[in-house]
Amino acid sequence: MIHFLGRLRQCARMGPAIALVAATTLSSCDRVQSALNPPVVDLGWQADSTLLAANPTLLLRVVRDDKGVRAVPIGTVGARGLRPLGMTPRGWRALDVRLLHSGNSVVPYRGSDPLAPVPIARGMWEGAPLDTLPGCRVPVPAIAIDVPDGVHLLTSGSTPLRSTSRAIARGELQDVLTVVNTLVAPAAGVALSQMARYTRSVSVVATNATARPTIVVTYEDPTELPDSATRIAERPRQLIVVLDKGVYGYKPSLTFTDVSASRVAPRRRFLGALDTDHDGKAELYFGLGERIAQGALVTYGYQYEGDAWLERFSYERTRCQG
Numbered sequence: 001m002i003h004f005l006g007r008l009r010q011c012a013r014m015g016p017a018i019a020l021v022a023a024t025t026l027s028s029c030d031r032v033q034s035a036l037n038p039p040v041v042d043l044g045w046q047a048d049s050t051l052l053a054a055n056p057t058l059l060l061r062v063v064r065d066d067k068g069v070r071a072v073p074i075g076t077v078g079a080r081g082l083r084p085l086g087m088t089p090r091g092w093r094a095l096d097v098r099l100l101h102s103g104n105s106v107v108p109y110r111g112s113d114p115l116a117p118v119p120i121a122r123g124m125w126e127g128a129p130l131d132t133l134p135g136c137r138v139p140v141p142a143i144a145i146d147v148p149d150g151v152h153l154l155t156s157g158s159t160p161l162r163s164t165s166r167a168i169a170r171g172e173l174q175d176v177l178t179v180v181n182t183l184v185a186p187a188a189g190v191a192l193s194q195m196a197r198y199t200r201s202v203s204v205v206a207t208n209a210t211a212r213p214t215i216v217v218t219y220e221d222p223t224e225l226p227d228s229a230t231r232i233a234e235r236p237r238q239l240i241v242v243l244d245k246g247v248y249g250y251k252p253s254l255t256f257t258d259v260s261a262s263r264v265a266p267r268r269r270f271l272g273a274l275d276t277d278h279d280g281k282a283e284l285y286f287g288l289g290e291r292i293a294q295g296a297l298v299t300y301g302y303q304y305e306g307d308a309w310l311e312r313f314s315y316e317r318t319r320c321q322g
Contacts, residue, residue, distance in 0.1 A: 048091030058156040063296045070142040074315045081277035096123045096141045107160045108151040112205040112273040114160030138322035152271040166206035166213040176250045205273040207282040209304035212245035238267045254309035266292045
């Protein structure tokens, strides 16, 4: 160390005359200065570069509004499961150039069924920005895309994630829905006399959680209550029941109830079922209702463990990351 500091003082005392010494001496001094003042390493870009070098598969959420149809990357798919995606401004632009530009394609999913790949119309920064977020310094890029109705999730590239059969006999499905109407819904606060107030949607999806398909049933009451209304004896405005096959038939494996979107948890909607960790079993994905402000990208993922679906992924960010 004494020798090292002595060499540094020697470099500092070098005057104009000493500047004519051999190049090796100058090089030695430069190394000393570099050791004391190492160049700043951009750790954020270093992490982004490592991710991009792996050519990851991306999960994108479809956003439909008055600006058209766009898709925004929210996570990476792989053996470690779905990982939330966050990058530096330089990283987002590199991702846009590498994976999210016209000429590349994405795979849309309806429920758990992959559809034919569709081309990206344009990336975020191909020419003028695709859109702008006022006051946002670090926007998450979006792509312009034309996808069918009912599609909420996309993956980058043209190879779909693995899926399994979801066949179920019509009679068996009707029996399950009858049980939901007569037993499950009343237990959640929806009386049989009130069932006509609700609209019902049913999704049968391949998850491979059990030997039979997973059934997702959503009841929606379009009537919104004012914030001043009392919660006493209120019936749910939304009820989502997920059912899977047990020893004695289908039974609830996940349930959401919501009294009113303004006072309790915002209403949710089913997005689809995808095997994002490549373990042969699909995860269930839910988002928030379309009218929830700043919630277009909010996504929750559930994994089947034991005989229930447990939350294992959450993405609660907006497109502005800074």
